[in-house]
Each structure stands twice: as C-alpha cells, then as structure tokens.
Amino acid sequence: MTVAVEPVLDTYDEVKKLLRWQFPGTGVLLMTASMYELRGEPFDAERFLALADAVKEKGTWFSPLKQSFRFSLAANLLTSTEEPEQALAEVVRLYEALRRYKFKQGTATYVTAMLLHKQADRDTPLEEHAERTQALYRGMKEKHPFLTGETDYPLAAMLEMRGGELEPLIERIEYFYKGMAERRLQKSNELQMMSHLLSLDDRHDDTEVLANAAAQLEHWKKAKLRLKPVHYPSLAMLALAVGADDVTAEIKAAEAALKKHKGLRWEQDWPLVHAVQLTIHDWLKDEEALRATLYTTIETVQEAQQTAMMAAVTAGVVVGGNSG
Structure with a gap:
C-alpha cells in the first residue's frame, strides 16, 4: 500500500x-489541510476565510477565537457540518455553558464544545454531559495530579458520551497507562492521552487492547521511527485502527514524502504525526463504519496535540510532556 500525500500537500500549499x-504555524497548516483530505472535501478558500473571520468576530480580546485556532476550527466545521455558520453559533453557546460549569477558558473547552455539538445525545441534558465530563476529569486528576490539565477535557467528554459507569472507566484508563509505562514510555500527559484513546476500543478486551498497543510500539522501534511523547497518541491510533498489524513501512514512506516538501523539510514531529493519520486513512478505506468513528477520534487528537504543542512552544520547549 502506497499512501498518497500529494493531495494534502497541495491543500497545505x-x-x-x-x-x-x-x-499560524506548521501544525495548524497541516491540521487544516489534512481535515479536508481525510473527509474528501475540496478546499474552498473563499468559504474558509469567511468562516475564519466569523470565528474571529465571536471572540473577545484574549479569546483563542482571535488566534490561529480559528483556522483549524473553521476547517473542522466546514468539513464536518452541513451548516457551518449555525454550527459555529452553537459551539460558542455550548462553550459559554461549559464555562458556567467550571470548565477553564481556552482552546480545549472550545474543542469540547465542538465535540458535544457533533456527538452528544440531544436527549441528554447538557448539565449531565458537563457533570460527567468534569467527574471523569477529576478522576483522572486524582490519579495524575501533575499531568492532568484542561487539554484532557475533549477526550474526557468523548469517553463520557459513550455512557456507562465512570469509575470502571477511570480504572481502565489507568490500566493502559501503567501497562505502557512499564514498557518504558515516559510518564507524561501524552501517555495519559494515549491511555484515554485506548479506552475508546470497545471491540476487544483490555489485555488484547494493551497487546495491540505494545505491538505497535515494537513495530515503531524496529522501524527506527522517531519516538517522543508527542507520538504516543499516534501509537494508540494505530492500535485502534489496525490492531497488531505492522504498517510502519507505509508510515515511513509517507513521512519521507511529506518531508521532501520544502515547507516541511526541517519539521521534526508534525510530518510523522500526519503520516500516521494518512496511513490510517488509507488503511480504513474499505471499513466505512470503523472509519467514521476514527475520523472523530483523529480530529480530537489533532486538536489536543495542537493545544499541547502551542503550550510547549510558549514555554520554550519544542515538544514534550510533564513527567509524574
């Protein structure tokens, strides 16, 4: 299987x-381009700029909506909703409601609002979703007080929307976290994100999910791919999508093709992250139901990774996570 990177590079340009x-930065540019490619939507520059401007107008002076986040949000709504302007108004309304439920101001709460708009059961009151998300978030924070932050909101919301008791879910997340930490992955927020993603697998029992993740780690190491905390969620995505199968040859080829592009030649992390996403996209072409589920997961990971990367750059760190 040869992964085609030319379409996403054309949109990137x-x-x-x-x-x-x-x-806006390479991460935002690649994220925006890949959203169009993953959903098979043609890029319409006029509509994109118009919605990005509409997003900006919704924000207060220090709001993320005034910053580069507006571009990835506009791309997300344009490629995933039939009425993006109405969807934007609803996302802003949900954001303001979440703030009343003690969610912190910032990008992660907007991403959470977007997820609730697109995925939440309309028969369930927003208050219940907000309370369950906060309860799950607090459970995560009790396990890892120095790792858990607002960038964990989106995946907490995604997990709670799947229903069920929260305490067993928290223990399941911790099982995956400890299991991968024992395999010498750095204890970090990215490892916690990886464990959240693995918890989305409801097709296999816990031991098989962990075995698939461990297999992906071994494939990654044997292929001598760069392994940093920012790549941990990609390992989880591979375990979710392809199980224990080895697709690292395709990933390496896709990364090499991306890095031949003059705008990406010196990028250390984003080309590999997006090579994984494009490989998964190709792998799932004939798996319609699974693909629909994974697309939403990929979006969430993209947004969460972008939030973490922006925070790291602000702090003067290229990529990485807190340990603890």
Whole structure:
C-alpha cells in the first residue's frame, strides 16, 4: 500500500499561501489541510476565510477565537457540518455553558464544545454531559495530579458520551497507562492521552487492547521511527485502527514524502504525526463504519496535540510532556 500525500500537500500549499501574513504555524497548516483530505472535501478558500473571520468576530480580546485556532476550527466545521455558520453559533453557546460549569477558558473547552455539538445525545441534558465530563476529569486528576490539565477535557467528554459507569472507566484508563509505562514510555500527559484513546476500543478486551498497543510500539522501534511523547497518541491510533498489524513501512514512506516538501523539510514531529493519520486513512478505506468513528477520534487528537504543542512552544520547549 502506497499512501498518497500529494493531495494534502497541495491543500497545505493553498492554505499556506492564503495565510502567509497570518503566521499560524506548521501544525495548524497541516491540521487544516489534512481535515479536508481525510473527509474528501475540496478546499474552498473563499468559504474558509469567511468562516475564519466569523470565528474571529465571536471572540473577545484574549479569546483563542482571535488566534490561529480559528483556522483549524473553521476547517473542522466546514468539513464536518452541513451548516457551518449555525454550527459555529452553537459551539460558542455550548462553550459559554461549559464555562458556567467550571470548565477553564481556552482552546480545549472550545474543542469540547465542538465535540458535544457533533456527538452528544440531544436527549441528554447538557448539565449531565458537563457533570460527567468534569467527574471523569477529576478522576483522572486524582490519579495524575501533575499531568492532568484542561487539554484532557475533549477526550474526557468523548469517553463520557459513550455512557456507562465512570469509575470502571477511570480504572481502565489507568490500566493502559501503567501497562505502557512499564514498557518504558515516559510518564507524561501524552501517555495519559494515549491511555484515554485506548479506552475508546470497545471491540476487544483490555489485555488484547494493551497487546495491540505494545505491538505497535515494537513495530515503531524496529522501524527506527522517531519516538517522543508527542507520538504516543499516534501509537494508540494505530492500535485502534489496525490492531497488531505492522504498517510502519507505509508510515515511513509517507513521512519521507511529506518531508521532501520544502515547507516541511526541517519539521521534526508534525510530518510523522500526519503520516500516521494518512496511513490510517488509507488503511480504513474499505471499513466505512470503523472509519467514521476514527475520523472523530483523529480530529480530537489533532486538536489536543495542537493545544499541547502551542503550550510547549510558549514555554520554550519544542515538544514534550510533564513527567509524574
């Protein structure tokens, strides 16, 4: 299987040219381009700019909506909703409601609001979703007080929306966290994110899920792919999508093709992250139901990773996670 990277690179070039005076960063540019590719939507520059401007108008002075996040949010709504302007208004309404339920101000709460808009059961009151998400978040924080932060909101919301008791879910997350930490992955927020993602697998028992993740780690190491905390969620995505199968040859080829592009040549982490996403996209072409589920998961990981990367750059760190 050869992963085609040219379509996403073509869109990347279009977006980069369009935003050349905005300086959103490589992560946002690649994220925006890949959303169109993953959903098979053509890039419409006029609609994209119009919605990005509408997003900006919704934000207060220090709001993430005034910053580069507006571009990835606009791309997300344009490629995943039939009425993106109405969806934007609803996301802002849900964000303001979540703030009343003690969610912190920032990008992660907007991502959570977007997930609730697209996935939440409309018969369940928002209050219940908010309370369950906060309860799950608090459970995570009790296990890892120095790791858990607002970037964990989106996956907490995604997990709670699947229903069921929260305490067994918290223990399941911890089982995966400890299992992968024993395999010498760095204890970090990214490892916690990995364990959250593995908990989305409801097709296999816990031991098989962990075995699939461990297999992906071994494939990754044997292929001598760069392994940093920012890549841990990618290992989880592979375990979710392909089980224990080895697709690292395809990933390496896709990463190499991405890094041949002059705008990505010196990027250390984003090309590999997106090579995994594109490989999964190709792998699942004939798995319609599974693919639909994974697309939403991929979006969440993209948003969460982008939030973490932006925070790391602000702190003067290229990539990484807190340990604890």
